[in-house]
Amino acid sequence: DQQVKQNSPSLSVQEGRISILNCDYTNSMFDYFLWYKKYPAEGPTFLISISSIKDKNEDGRFTVFLNKSAKHLSLHIVPSQPGDSAVYFCAASAGDMRFGAGTRLTVKP
Amino acid sequence: DAGVIQSPRHEVTEMGQEVTLRCKPISGHNSLFWYRQTMMRGLELLIYFNNNVPIDDSGMPEDRFSAKMPNASFSTLKIQPSEPRDSAVYFCASSLQDQYEQYFGPGTRLTVT
Numbered sequence: 001d002q003q004v005k006q007n008s009p010s011l012s013v014q015e016g017r018i019s020i021l022n023c024d025y026t027n028s029m030f031d032y033f034l035w036y037k038k039y040p041a042e043g044p045t046f047l048i049s050i051s052s053i054k055d056k057n058e059d060g061r062f063t064v065f066l067n068k069s070a071k072h073l074s075l076h077i078v079p080s081q082p083g084d085s086a087v088y089f090c091a092a093s094a095g096d097m098r099f100g101a102g103t104r105l106t107v108k109p
Numbered sequence: 110d111a112g113v114i115q116s117p118r119h120e121v122t123e124m125g126q127e128v129t130l131r132c133k134p135i136s137g138h139n140s141l142f143w144y145r146q147t148m149m150r151g152l153e154l155l156i157y158f159n160n161n162v163p164i165d166d167s168g169m170p171e172d173r174f175s176a177k178m179p180n181a182s183f184s185t186l187k188i189q190p191s192e193p194r195d196s197a198v199y200f201c202a203s204s205l206q207d208q209y210e211q212y213f214g215p216g217t218r219l220t221v222t
Contacts, residue, residue, distance in 0.1 A: 034209060034210065041215070049209060089151070096154060
């Protein structure tokens, strides 16, 4: 039962443009959401998070948006840089953590 | 701090053999998590511990899988006997019990032939 879904396995964006990564969830009990970034041969690293009481959280080039009514989460990266190329995991918590399958972002120079 | 340490980084074994994966969490963290990453299912939570006590092992796929945490600085994930479908990258992560952010180790890539 995939409670957290990332329906796009990959995304390719030109350097300088906006990257938008999407995530949908089914469990309305989730109260905290996170994005992790993963480079090859490394473990995921925390990127940004948002509580369910908020609808937006911004940290530099990274902004996470939460739409609770749609059970939808998105990560915006502006401007995208080649070093942002990685796999991005969406995660949601209602006690324990559930991860999506990941989206591979490629930022082309 | 050295971060979460996992060993071995790579393991190749034959079907039927026992495999033991090891994890040392970040000092002071009291929650520990074992995940499995596959292409099909992404990151799956296998089991997690709070203060060395297993809290939820519902993600452990079969009785062939077992995990222990004998003390605050060490955990093992054992697969016996191993099967080719167990091939995946296994991650260990740790966190403070009252914080959401988890810190992941570099993973162990397991190949069962």
